[in-house]
Amino acid sequence: MPGRRRREGIPCRPRWKRGLRLVLRPSLLLMLAEHDSHGYELMEQLTTLGFDNECLDSSVIYRDLRDMEEMGFIRSFWDEEDSKGPKRRVYQIKEQGWERLEDWLEGLDQLREQITDLSARYQKLKGVKGKS
């Protein structure tokens, strides 16, 4: 009945989803850059990018895809081929999507550096504390 891919009643270490969400859009866009795909497949493939399926509600993925379509980064159409099961909405990256992907990755790279610095500073602090 649920129609979604998520263990029920499990909280999923509270607020780290938030961080993961930041890379979700870029991740989806990258996968679409690799090849056209539909929501359900993307959702399953997200594990290859470090996501934990048990903790990601499928509605989030569909919603993000919709949003990205509205923003003009991707386009979609209903799958022509009769694959068994319900119809699939296949997404395809657009030129604007490539540009945005590049932007996003640049931003994420900055974030990565920030984390590196933060971590280094923490290690240094621990070193000082440890010696005293």
Next chain:
Amino acid sequence: MPGRRRREGIPCRPRWKRGLRLVLRPSLLLMLAEHDSHGYELMEQLTTLGFDNECLDSSVIYRDLRDMEEMGFIRSFWDEEDSKGPKRRVYQIKEQGWERLEDWLEGLDQLREQITDLSARYQKLKGVKGKS
């Protein structure tokens, strides 16, 4: 009049504030781990951790400090010494704060790895596209 540190009317490259916010709490906590401090000082020191003051409304910092106090990671008291200017609320890290800092940094490290993977996969893809 404004009482806050922010250029007015400047949008600040739209959606990357969101990413920065993810490291804000850990950053504040780290700075407090280094030494006790008050909101205004912390705000100014944030540039040393890659934040852009022009893009961060001070109310955000104060709010986060308050939240962290409520969560039991830090404590605060009004500054006794008569430094000129208005009174300062000085924050101090608690034992629980050290623990949480460690947790947060661990989470951020995972995020860093995720970004690294994502980036690598993008570079690989560009390589393939370039050669064809």
Next chain:
DNA sequence: CCATCTATTGACAAATTGCAGTTAGACAGG
């Protein structure tokens, strides 16, 4: 006494998220 800098707080609209539910085709087993 007026502007400016330091310092903190409050209030509210807008955006984001989590969670649960709905629809629906296909297929397998009893």
Next chain:
DNA sequence: CCTGTCTAACTGCAATTTGTCAATAGATGG
């Protein structure tokens, strides 16, 4: 035929988080 399960996509809403603006207030310099 009925039931359950898997695939697939979508909707609605309450709760949380965030962005932005405004208010307050001591001190200082002209």
